[in-house]
Amino acid sequence: MVEMKSPAVAFVGRHNSGKTTLIVKLIEELVARGVDVGSVKHHSHAGFDIDIPGKDSYRHRHAGASETVIVAPGQMACVKTIEGDLDCSRIVASMPGHDLVIVEGYRKSGLPTIEIMRQGNPADVKAARVFAQGAREGWSLDSDFTQIGRRVSDADPGRIDYLDVSEKLPGSATVAIVSDIPCALEAARLYGIPSFGLESVSEIADFLERSYARPKVTVVIQAGGESRRMGTSKATVSFGGRPLICRLIDRVSSVADELVITTNEPDNLSFLLEDYPKLAIRLERDVCAARGALPGLYTALEVASHPYVAVVACDMIFASPRLIAAEVEALTRSGADAVVPVNKHGYEPFHALYRKSACLPVVREGVEAGQRAAQYVMRHVNVREFPQSEVLAAEPMGGCFVNANTPEELASFESWYLDAQHR
Structure with missing residues (x-):
């Protein structure tokens, strides 16, 4: 923990x-x-x-x-x-x-x-x-x-x-x-x-x-419900014998003052309320009809109750609570609007931390203007970049941003995970 x-x-x-x-x-x-x-x-x-x-x-x-x-x-x-x-x-x-x-x-x-x-x-x-x-x-x-x-x-x-x-x-x-x-x-x-x-x-x-x-932290796990390449909902696909969403909850709930799951299939995920009664999980639908990364981020910020909002995608198998904790510390010390990991591939907006008061108006404005990419918010707020060296200092095992998009990728990660469990 x-x-x-x-x-x-x-x-x-x-x-x-x-x-x-x-x-x-x-x-x-x-x-x-x-x-x-x-x-x-x-x-x-x-x-x-x-x-x-x-x-x-x-x-x-x-x-x-x-x-x-x-x-x-x-x-x-x-x-x-x-x-x-x-x-x-x-x-x-x-x-x-x-x-x-x-x-x-x-x-x-x-x-x-x-x-x-x-x-x-x-x-x-x-x-x-x-x-x-x-x-x-x-x-x-x-x-x-x-x-x-x-x-x-x-x-x-x-x-x-x-x-x-x-x-x-x-x-x-x-x-x-x-x-x-x-x-x-x-x-x-x-x-x-x-x-x-x-x-x-x-x-x-x-x-x-x-x-x-x-500051209190809302952790939002984004589990939209659509996954064309996976062929089924990523949230409920099996990983290690349990729904993948359960793995994410187990990993990040310890750093959450409030845990929210954004989903378009709340009925299919209602079992989580019984499985995790002490976490008081909230299942929230998207607040706007538009699809895309920025609208998804808009929902996360809009429904969060607390001033800091950590956003994690439900297919990030190795999402790290240590990274979230380090981002919280960095946001508090820097006074920035967001702490976003950055590597050679660019920003990682879906394992990042946002200050709701600063970021929500910007994201809302972008969505209303028809923007869909999460990079929009990075261009309009004060971002405290979190480089790979700091990511590894927080989570030496790495792999925080690995995500599974296809059944083959998921099976490969699951095989590696199960082998590691038995070493």
């Missing part, structure tokens, strides 16, 4: 800034909105236990086990001995499948950070003063604030008392400020950083959803 990488954002601040209180409220708010949230808590001090002394798992650990996994129905925990402090990127990488991971601490993780400063915390007040002074003097966020910290210190002028401000102030990774300290909010405004009050939980949740939560 392939799961999407989880995006993450870190909430940072000095001791007693109120990080945990705010994070708990944010998790409750985001979960209530249907966001799948993971969390990481960084302890600055060494050592902690999650089990009760005297329990069996506790006894396992204290007998010398370097790793103990505690499992109960619906719950699992792992305690493992490690060398030093684990890098935050490795922790987040071990937590795929979440819409967002909220990290408490790990200022130097390289993650986007949200800085918390509370009026009732003297250390925060001092840091806010340094932050504001730097903003007024035009210091960049990646500057060393130590010298400013020395000048505005309210401690004995004879000693350095700036609370490690060079390490504990907003920096180039800061994406928002949460504070009730006026000068901190002023500094955020001068730096052009979004700012929120300590009680602005709903507004902060909006910001996180809009800017950092993983």
Whole structure:
């Protein structure tokens, strides 16, 4: 099973800034909105236990086990001995499948950070003063604030008392400020950083959803129903003893927040609703009478509920969920309208990812103008090309774009597949 990488954002601040209180409220708010949230808590001090002394798992650990996994129905925990402090990127990488991971601490993780400063915390007040002074003097966020910290210190002028401000102030990774300290909010405004009050939980949740939560993905398997060269519906033709469409569902459903099959034979595919009850598959007919690749893409984008739409042809026997996951990451990072694999044969529009808001109007316009080729959309949107090297990095086995158009081709692929299964 392939799961999407989880995006993450870190909430940072000095001791007693109120990080945990705010994070708990944010998790409750985001979960209530249907966001799948993971969390990481960084302890600055060494050592902690999650089990009760005297329990069996506790006894396992204290007998010398370097790793103990505690499992109960619906719950699992792992305690493992490690060398030093684990890098935050490795922790987040071990937590795929979440819409967002909220990290408490790990200022130097390289993650986007949200800085918390509370009026009732003297250390925060001092840091806010340094932050504001730097903003007024035009210091960049990646500057060393130590010298400013020395000048505005309210401690004995004879000693350095700036609370490690060079390490504990907003920096180039800061994406928002949460504070009730006026000068901190002023500094955020001068730096052009979004700012929120300590009680602005709903507004902060909006910001996180809009800017950092993983966009939901609709995966559309195109199974039109016509196949002159195959002589029968590709969706229901047998492959490995099962309808070919089942193979596609098994391969790509793990990366789908919504799974849609576009087909002109919904009655013949209604068995899928019973075979995959947990997937809530939707069977959708073409939305326009015109035939062709672009009208098919129009249907896929029109019926999708989510902002990202991955389109896969039902005859792509080795369609790759890893490739879809990599395309999602590339679309998010690039801000493009579409991520489309490209090789010596040109674009592969039917194992590609589209941003619905940008691509649907263009595709609709093309269809209304009588266009039929999927290449039309590539000429009118911002495409992030996905070259063969990146395809192979995502899916080392390759073969993602192989499709079966005739009974002979299908039989050849099936024979190879069955042989590989028994090696």
